[in-house]
Each structure stands twice: as structure tokens, then as C-alpha cells.
Amino acid sequence: MAPKAVSTQSKAQRVTMAAVGKLAGVSQVTVSRALSNPSVVSPETLQRIEKAIEQTGFVPNALAGALASNKSRLISVLVPSINNTTYAAMVQAFAEQLRHQGYQLLLSETGHTPEEEEALIKTHLSRRPDAVMLTGVDHTPSARKSLESAAIPVAELWDLSDDPIGFCVGFDHTAAGRTVADFALAHGHRNAAVIYADDERAHRRKAAFSQRFTQGSGASVADIALAGPATIGGGRSAFAELLAQGFGRGVIFCSSDVLAHGVLIEAQAQALSIPQDFSVIGFGDQAFAKDLFPALTTVRVDREQLGRLAATELLARLNGVTGGGKRHDLGFELIERASTQSKKGERDVASL
Amino acid sequence: MAPKAVSTQSKAQRVTMAAVGKLAGVSQVTVSRALSNPSVVSPETLQRIEKAIEQTGFVPNALAGALASNKSRLISVLVPSINNTTYAAMVQAFAEQLRHQGYQLLLSETGHTPEEEEALIKTHLSRRPDAVMLTGVDHTPSARKSLESAAIPVAELWDLSDDPIGFCVGFDHTAAGRTVADFALAHGHRNAAVIYADDERAHRRKAAFSQRFTQGSGASVADIALAGPATIGGGRSAFAELLAQGFGRGVIFCSSDVLAHGVLIEAQAQALSIPQDFSVIGFGDQAFAKDLFPALTTVRVDREQLGRLAATELLARLNGVTGGGKRHDLGFELIERASTQSKKGERDVASL
DNA sequence: CTGTTAGCGCGTTCAA
DNA sequence: TTGAACGCGCTAACAG
Numbered sequence: 199m200a201p202k203a204v205s206t207q208s209k210a211q212r213v214t215m216a217a218v219g220k221l222a223g224v225s226q227v228t229v230s231r232a233l234s235n236p237s238v239v240s241p242e243t244l245q246r247i248e249k250a251i252e253q254t255g256f257v258p259n260a261l262a263g264a265l266a267s268n269k270s271r272l273i274s275v276l277v278p279s280i281n282n283t284t285y286a287a288m289v290q291a292f293a294e295q296l297r298h299q300g301y302q303l304l305l306s307e308t309g310h311t312p313e314e315e316e317a318l319i320k321t322h323l324s325r326r327p328d329a330v331m332l333t334g335v336d337h338t339p340s341a342r343k344s345l346e347s348a349a350i351p352v353a354e355l356w357d358l359s360d361d362p363i364g365f366c367v368g369f370d371h372t373a374a375g376r377t378v379a380d381f382a383l384a385h386g387h388r389n390a391a392v393i394y395a396d397d398e399r400a401h402r403r404k405a406a407f408s409q410r411f412t413q414g415s416g417a418s419v420a421d422i423a424l425a426g427p428a429t430i431g432g433g434r435s436a437f438a439e440l441l442a443q444g445f446g447r448g449v450i451f452c453s454s455d456v457l458a459h460g461v462l463i464e465a466q467a468q469a470l471s472i473p474q475d476f477s478v479i480g481f482g483d484q485a486f487a488k489d490l491f492p493a494l495t496t497v498r499v500d501r502e503q504l505g506r507l508a509a510t511e512l513l514a515r516l517n518g519v520t521g522g523g524k525r526h527d528l529g530f531e532l533i534e535r536a537s538t539q540s541k542k543g544e545r546d547v548a549s550l
Numbered sequence: 551m552a553p554k555a556v557s558t559q560s561k562a563q564r565v566t567m568a569a570v571g572k573l574a575g576v577s578q579v580t581v582s583r584a585l586s587n588p589s590v591v592s593p594e595t596l597q598r599i600e601k602a603i604e605q606t607g608f609v610p611n612a613l614a615g616a617l618a619s620n621k622s623r624l625i626s627v628l629v630p631s632i633n634n635t636t637y638a639a640m641v642q643a644f645a646e647q648l649r650h651q652g653y654q655l656l657l658s659e660t661g662h663t664p665e666e667e668e669a670l671i672k673t674h675l676s677r678r679p680d681a682v683m684l685t686g687v688d689h690t691p692s693a694r695k696s697l698e699s700a701a702i703p704v705a706e707l708w709d710l711s712d713d714p715i716g717f718c719v720g721f722d723h724t725a726a727g728r729t730v731a732d733f734a735l736a737h738g739h740r741n742a743a744v745i746y747a748d749d750e751r752a753h754r755r756k757a758a759f760s761q762r763f764t765q766g767s768g769a770s771v772a773d774i775a776l777a778g779p780a781t782i783g784g785g786r787s788a789f790a791e792l793l794a795q796g797f798g799r800g801v802i803f804c805s806s807d808v809l810a811h812g813v814l815i816e817a818q819a820q821a822l823s824i825p826q827d828f829s830v831i832g833f834g835d836q837a838f839a840k841d842l843f844p845a846l847t848t849v850r851v852d853r854e855q856l857g858r859l860a861a862t863e864l865l866a867r868l869n870g871v872t873g874g875g876k877r878h879d880l881g882f883e884l885i886e887r888a889s890t891q892s893k894k895g896e897r898d899v900a901s902l
Numbered sequence: 903c904t905g906t907t908a909g910c911g912c913g914t915t916c917a918a
Numbered sequence: 919t920t921g922a923a924c925g926c927g928c929t930a931a932c933a934g
Contacts, residue, residue: 214927215927216927225905227928227929228905231903234929240903243903255695261678263929264910264928265927265928266927266928272656279642293632302658302677304657305656306645306649430841431838466843467843490815491818566911578921579922582914611910614911615911616926617926617928618914619914619926
């Protein structure tokens with residue numbers, strides 16, 4: 199039986215507004231109005247139209263509508279990865295706000311380089327989204343130009359910039375790194391290490407932490423970079439490596455809660471005590487951070503709020519409100535829990 | 551300063567194929583061809599067109615293209631939640647396959663009821679996607695009718711059905727529950743409990759487990775249902791509750807690895823030994839399962855393969871290949887690790 | 903309250 | 919290899 203490849207391409211769905219109108223005894227425009235602005239159509243015709251829609255199973259063609267009105271009700275979302283609760287929780291909150299206003303998401307993963315992102319931005323713009331949401335503030339000049347000439351609202355998330363394309367919603371990663379360093383120093387630590395996933399923003403936090411910690415303690419800070427996404431396994435192996443390198447007694451700052459979680463597990467497996475032997479600090483305050491044992495000291499960043507605020511700001515601009523702020527600093531908060539020792543005093547004396 | 555609300559709505563991007571054509575000294579159609587089928591355009595004109603595109607910053611209008619060609623290159627994706635690695639990893643693999651063929655995702659969260667899903671399906675269909683991916687095989691009759699009359703490929707994931715709308719890719723949840731029960735029985739357990747998130751498929755696995763375990767052991771199976779998504783905190787509190795109820799020594803089957811993870815943590819916090827005091831079994835074999843301490847015994851389901859296969863099957867249908875299977879059983883595999891005791895023999899004797 | 907007329911920016915014929 | 923004409927299905931004016 200020879201395979202009958204290449205076939206129909208049928209794709210029925212032939213019902214148009216004109217067809218519905220004919221059945222209801224009105225013109226196509228009236229059907230359009232019945233759907234978009236029912237109050238301006240007489241109750242009787244409205245009823246006939248609704249009946250006709252029911253009978254035919256009519257589904258409006260939003261493509262044609264978008265072309266005619268120059269409004270697609272589509273929002274482009276570009277995130278490094280969807281399989282990462284950091285971004286997923288933010289996108290979820292973002293989408294929730296927009297869904298109520300009839301917007302839907304065109305979503306793509308960008309990977310982690312501006313170059314990969316550039317091509318995707320152009321593809322997305324060809325769909326004529328009403329607005330765009332990007333991750334980070336680092337984009338190629340060409341991508342930036344495309345976005346600017348599209349003349350639609352653009353949100354950049356997770357970071358701050360003095361010159362955003364549209365507006366940005368995020369926080370200061372350098373300040374976050376410093377804050378953690380100050381916390382560690384204030385708790386008497388004189389020995390520290392950083393485990394981080396190789397992400398530009400994480401790298402900036404790590405650099406700020408290390409600089410400040412060294413400045414305050416005189417000690418250099420060991421660090422281990424992990425390729426790829428942050429995983430529990432990655433955190434475990436990085437901590438194991440740190441121990442193998444002779445790192446002893448001190449504080450470990452991880453670029454994400456997931457990595458810190460891995461450190462906790464590796465410590466348990468090696469029968470080390472947290473926080474007696476090592477203090478561990480995460481980043482993000484993901485839902486599980488408070489439920490770990492010991493509960494994780496971390497830096498809280500409100501991912502949902504990030505998504506919600508970006509959505510609200512976009513909606514305002516879509517509704518013609520001008521003059522919204524270009525820079526929204528949501529800040530962060532260090533949450534002290536059981537994975538770091540609370541009392542002060544000299545520590546890490548037996549270090550190395 | 552009175553706010554200047556309601557403004558321009560400009561949305562420039564006025565460059566069309568006609569404009570590019572004029573600049574290049576050719577007609578609009580030739581530009582269209584230069585983009586979609588360059589080989590039929592002479593090298594010189596092609597060059598002039600490319601230059602004109604460069605100069606103008608032309609971005610094709612995919613909306614108009616879709617309307618004219620009746621092909622949107624859009625794939626609708628409806629998942630219960632995006633902030634859940636179970637679905638996120640699957641969507642990621644799914645999108646990756648389709649991206650290479652020039653398709654993009656229109657993504658929405660459905661929540662967990664067929665009714666919520668129904669409205670979204672209709673909204674999505676109005677965008678004229680070339681195909682649709684749904685989660686589960688349980689949909690309202692009305693939604694089913696809409697999808698059928700759309701006459702496009704439809705994939706249903708994570709479950710099996712004898713009468714799918716288009717085709718389904720999943721596994722037998724009842725068989726999975728039974729397999730876990732048989733495993734527990736074979737390892738000598740005579741006391742069991744289930745902790746599960748209130749999801750229809752998880753419920754089916756739980757029911758199958760309980761029935762088979764009771765049948766094999768004569769003992770009834772305690773269970774705790776958790777509202778909302780599976781979380782570590784939920785797993786912890788459920789296990790704590792189980793202990794408070796007097797559940798002692800036995801096996802605990804969790805409807806997801808995340809819940810099982812919570813059980814492990816609660817056990818650690820209460821200084822209980824896994825697997826000496828309790829055997830714990832998860833579901834999903836998520837990346838972290840092997841990295842827990844103790845490593846988690848679980849049921850592997852290949853989420854990436856699920857997404858990939860669905861994408862491949864959809865692509866085949868989009869390319870006109872007929873007769874693909876309507877039911878793809880990807881199966882599952884019980885992965886035995888350290889969270890369950892390996893040797894056989896009577897257990898749980900001190901139970902309750 | 904309803905209809906008429908014009909596009910929106912492309913792909914798809916068909917002719918040249 | 920190129921172009922003219924047409925239409926995809928809808929919204930946006932403007933009449934009536």
C-alpha cells in the first residue's frame with residue numbers, strides 16, 4: 199500500500215460573518231457589531247444573529263480582525279527558559295493579568311545569548327504583537343532597532359537600565375550581591391565561596407558579592423561556575439568540588455535557591471551540619487526555600503509581582519496612558535532562616 | 551500637569567512589500583517571491599530587493615500572510631500550568647521540534663477543569679492555529695465539536711483514549727498505579743499510604759494503587775489529597791499528618807516527585823530514616839529525583855519524549871502525511887533507588 | 903439601528 | 919522571470 203502522502207489541506211471552518219449574516223437576514227457588518235459592540239444592535243437582530251452563530255458553529259477569524267484593525271491582542275513573551283520556575287512563575291502572573299483583558303501570549307525561549315534572541319524578536323514582530331516582553335536589558339543593536347521601529351510597548355524584566363527600550367522592571371543585581379556580602383560579614387564570616395550558574399545577571403551578583411566580601415574580610419572568595427541551568431545535582435557536585443578543594447567552614451552563596459538546595463543535600467550526604475559547619479545562602483526565595491531542612495536563608499525577589507507590574511504597565515500603555523515610569527525597581531529582601539547562623543562573632547577560624 | 555491620556559496609537563511599521571518593491575524597482579509579488587521562494591527570482595533583482603529590505607527595515611506582516619494563505623504557522627498549546635516542570639519540560643521539547651519548522655506557540659494555561667479549557671479552546675481557534683496541543687483526554691462535548699470542525703491536527707497528551715479527537719500520546723495511569731502497588735507488595739510491604747495532588751490523572755493512579763495493594767495485602771490504604779499544585783511544603787505537611795494519624799512503618803506512594811521530596815525532608819526533620827522506617831516512591835523521575843538523599847525510587851515518564859513525539863506526529867499531519875497512529879503509548883518505568891528498601895521479606899510488622 | 907464602501911498586507915492565480 | 923488582478927475575512931469610516 200503506497201503511502202498517500204500530500205493530501206487535502208482542507209481546513210474547513212468556512213463559516214464567515216457574511217454567512218452568519220445571511221442566515222440571520224442581516225449584513226456582515228451587523229454581525230461584526232453584534233460581536234464587538236452588542237449594545238448598538240437591536241435586541242431582536244441580536245437574537246437572530248446569536249442563533250445563527252449557534253447553528254453554524256461560527257468562530258470569528260481573529261487573523262482577519264487583527265489585519266483590519268491593526269490590533270492583534272497578542273503579546274510576545276521571550277524568556278531564556280520556560281522550564282525554570284524563576285521565569286515560569288513570572289510569566290504565569292504576567293499572563294493572568296493580560297488574559298482578563300483579552301490578550302494572549304506568543305511565547306518563545308531565547309536561550310541565553312542576545313544573538314539567539316535577535317532572530318526570535320524579528321519573527322515575533324512579524325506577527326504584529328501589540329506589545330513585547332523581554333528578559334534582561336541586554337539586546338543586540340539590531341534587535342533594539344527593530345523593536346523601536348515597531349513602535350509598540352516593550353517591557354524588559356529582571357534587570358534595570360538607564361536607557362530601556364520601553365521600560366524596565368527589575369532590581370539591582372550588584373546591590374543584591376553586596377547586601378549578601380554585608381550580611382555574611384556582619385555574621386562574622388571570614389571565609390566564603392560562590393556557586394553560580396553561568397547567567398549574566400548571576401555573574402554580576404557573584405562579582406559584587408566577591409568584591410565586597412574581600413574588601414570587608416581581606417580574604418579572597420572561591421567560586422565555581424556551572425554550565426547550563428541551575429539544578430540540584432549541579433549544586434551538589436559544586437559543593438563536593440569545593441570541599442575537595444579544601445574549602446572549610448564558611449559561608450556559601452548560591453546564585454539560585456535550587457543550587458543552594460543541592461548544597462544542603464550534599465551536606466546531608468556527607469554528614470556535614472548546616473549551619474554549624476557551613477552557612478548557606480540562596481537566591482530567589484522560591485516557594486520551597488522555607489520548606490527545606492534547614493530552612494534556607496535567601497534573597498527574596500517577588501517574581502509574581504514582577505510579572506504583574508510589567509503587565510499592568512503594558513496595559514496602561516496599550517490603553518493610551520502616557521508617561522509611565524521607565525524604570526521600576528522592585529528591590530529585594532534578604533530573608534534570614536536556619537541555613538545561616540544567627541549569632542555574631544568570629545567564625546571560620548578553623549578555615550582551610 | 552494633567553495626564554495626557556488616550557494618545558497616538560501610532561504603531562508605525564508602515565513598510566509593506568509594495569514599498570520595498572517600489573524601492574527595488576519591482577512589484578509587490580516579486581518581493582513576496584523573493585522571500586518565500588528566492589530561487590525563482592533572478593539574482594540581480596534579488597539583490598536589489600534585499601538591499602531595499604535592509605534599507606527600509608521591512609518586517610513582513612505574518613497576519614496578512616496567514617490570512618491570504620490560510621496557514622498561520624501557529625500552534626496552540628493548552629496546559630494546566632506552565633509553572634510546573636512536568637508540563638514545562640514537555641512544552642519545551644515540543645516547541646523545540648516545531649521551531650525548526652517555523653512554527654510558534656500560542657500558549658495558555660487552562661487551570662484544571664474542562665470548562666475553563668473550553669472557552670480557551672474557542673479563543674485559540676479564532677487565531678486559526680495550524681494545530682492544537684491539549685493536556686489530557688477529558689474535554690467538554692462543545693470543545694470537542696469546535697476542534698473537530700476546525701479540521702486541524704489535534705494532539706492530546708499525558709493520557710490515552712480509545713477515541714481521541716486527533717491522536718493521543720501518553721501512558722496508562724491505571725497500569726502505573728498497579729505497577730507501583732505490585733512493587734511495594736513484592737518488597738514485602740503490608741502497610742501503605744498515598745499522598746496525591748488533586749489532579750484527575752493522579753487520582754486514577756492512586757485509585758489503581760490502592761485497589762491493587764489492598765487486594766494483595768488485605769490492608770486498606772490511607773490517603774491524603776492535597777489541594778492545589780504539588781509542592782515540597784505540601785508533601786511535608788501531608789506526611790506529618792499521616793504520622794499524626796498514627797501511620798507507622800510502611801510505604802508511601804506520592805503522585806509526584808515533588809511531594810515525595812517533601813516527605814523526605816519531613817522525615818529528615820523528624821529524624822526518621824528513609825528507607826529504614828519508611829519507603830518512599832515518587833512519580834515522574836524529574837531531574838532531581840536521582841540527586842536527592844536518599845535517591846528517590848520513582849516512576850519514570852519521559853516528558854521530553856512525550857513532547858517530541860507529539861510534535862513529530864503533528865508535523866507529519868501538517869505535511870499531509872495521513873494515517874499516523876491515533877494512540878501512542880509511551881509507557882513508564884519503575885526506577886528503583888535508595889528511598890525504598892531493596893531486600894524482600896515481611897515488613898511493616900510494627901505497623902500502627 | 904443598519905448598510906455601503908474601502909481598505910488592511912499579503913498569497914494565489916493567470917498571463918505575458 | 920515578472921506583473922496584474924483578485925480575494926482572504928474582517929474593522930473603520932460614513933451614510934442613511
